[in-house]
Amino acid sequence: MKIGCPTEIKPQEFRVGVTPNAAREAVAHGHDVVIQKGAGLGAGFTDADYEAAGAAILDTAEEIFATADMIVKVKEPQAIERKMLREGQLLFTYLHLAPDPEQTRDLLASGCTAIAYETVTDERGGLPLLAPMSEVAGRLAPQMGAWTLQKANGGRGVLMGGVPGVGPARVLVIGGGVVGTHAARIAAGMGAEVTVLDRSLARLRYLDEVFGGTFRTGYSSAGLLAEHLGAADMVIGAVLVPGAAAPKLVKRADFAMMKPGAALVDVAIDQGGCFETSKATTHADPIYEVDGIMHYCVANMPGAVARTSTIALGNATMPYMLALADKGWRQACADDPHLLDGLNVHAGRLTYYAVGKALGMDVTAPQLALKTAA
DSSP: OEEEEOOOOSTTOOOOSSOHHHHHHHHHTTOEEEEETTTTGGGTOOHHHHHHTTOEEESOHHHHHHHOSEEEOSSOOOHHHHTTOOTTOEEEEOOOOTTOHHHHHHHHHHTOEEEEGGGOOOTTSOOTTTHHHHHHHHHHHHHHHHHHHSGGGTSOOOOTTOBTTBOOOEEEEEOOSHHHHHHHHHHHHTTOEEEEEESOHHHHHHHHHHHBTTBEEEEOOHHHHHHHHHHOSEEEEOOOOTTSOOOOOBOGGGGGGSOTTOEEEETTGGGTOSBTTOOOBOSSSOEEEETTEEEEOBTTGGGGGHHHHHHHHHHHHHHHHHHHHHHOHHHHHHHOHHHHTTEEEETTEEOOHHHHHHHTOOOOOHHHHTTSOO
């Protein structure tokens, strides 16, 4: 199989879908790898690194899309890239289709087969290709929130750890999954007073057992959420419904009870955001204000630490990429039901239920898609 990796073109996205190590493994498996010129520079990988791994360098994205059987990326294909996809081509990347009907329509029209990192599962019910970036985003969230809290950026002017005689910032983390756990650990490590809310008692027990004393936990309810919103200097939204649009847990009306200049960090923005007023921003222009509340809603947060993120993501995606290349997507998905969970689009059909529900579109069961032509 010919595996192609274009340069990411989303604003301030410096990650790359294939590392030199992954390229070397693919070549060792007998596959051809083509990398767009300069694709790895943002993550610290040169064209010479890829050539040493056995990959070929092509000048343009058009050449990559025209020649590759499988396209491996990081972020969802942008509009210009979606026009280059073709029938029967395999796309392996993050998609986040539920809040993005335009992308969904374009992928369906292309006739491609698209497997989304964020919906591939594992035997424990986890999301192994989302977890590395969730870990990165979770660890970045308090750092970005602390920056947003600075008075020069419109925030309350509160230091996360306080100083002797002055209390620390109060941080509320909504969601106790991978993002929320890492966010809480870092925020607590910065000296903040941290509370994590979640609706899974089993998860809350786990957090108390492992991190007891590091941060507080609470069962998420409307009343408890309101109580903590009123006291919070920073709120980190870390709620995920796999493949589906994020629920809107904090409404604009809630801002009236919050402290002026408080910071909202929406790590769920790729799935539409979990704050009613969230809208995707970029690293170049990351924050905005609504009713005196500061919002940080960068849609590709891990791109800020591109080298760490690229290597972490590449470690996770490599086995799946090799399985898809070695066996073809159909056999690889037939052999691994967890990889089949990643199938979102095939031959003009939507194949992921949560996306169809969010967008009001018909869905074909992925098992049936395995049996269809193309």
